[in-house]
Amino acid sequence: MHRKDQICHDDYQKTASWLLSQTQHRPKVAIICGSGLGMLADALKCQDSVPYSDIPGFPQSTVQGHAGRLVFGELKGKTCVCMQGRFHMYEGHSLCKTTFPVRVFKLLGVETLIVTNAAGSLADSYQVGDIMIIKDHINFPGLAGLNPLSGPNDDKFGPRFPPMSGVYDKNLRKIAFDLCKSMDVSQFVQEGVYCMVGGPNFETIAEARLLHRLGVDAVGMSTAPEVVVATQCGMRVFGLSLITNKVVKSYDDTESVNHEAVLEVSKLRSQMLQTLVTELVSRMYINNNAV
């Protein structure tokens, strides 16, 4: 049965073919920009950019800090495509819509996905402005059955039951750590577990305490579905969370978080993140072979 919200292989293929007709670029790396992190695309040279509203089959961005544009270009000679704006479940998109671009990227020939996001920290040692290299994730909606891979499996993209251990590439994490050392920014860099919640409300104190007890280091409202879809179709994945706030865990705390504050902190670290992602892309291939 073909459900109304289901997307078939032809739909992905149509969008991919249309994009290939709009640009000479043939990307091997895709970058998804988190809230307020759209400036990552500014580093791309020889840009071709397409608003989401022009792309057949693409959803539209509705969140402040997500421009809604696909940018093709070169980062240190490597061809990339960058999503300036991602899609979240809380915007009302089905999970297959939020991850639609990832399968389109696969059809464009993308091999590596770099995901970035803004997140709140639960780990006591993290500070606002820290960058967390994602080691693993907890996909809360996924555990409850809200999974972009639900429904009939499209075997052309990957297996029905894909393994999810070791999805965040160890080699790329090591390269990123070494880079941070050479950039002399190791003091801001952490490695930890990201947890996706559905949003759009931020966490209650009881929810924050629950996540803390579960071993979550940072919480956000995206990323996991994109990573699940990318992993199923054989892409390698690297992920970064920018810690934009500390999640309130105490009833005595009078602070609270808001989206504007999240965007402010994103601005603060934009230059460093841009350098880190650019250098990482330049080092992830040697003589055009993935390292």
Ligand SMILES: O=P(O)(O)O[C@@H]1C[C@H](O)[C@@H](CO)O1
């Ligand atoms: O797209 P990301 O995950 O970076 O966005 C985070 C989560 C919410 O969408 C928003 C909250 O401020 O930022």
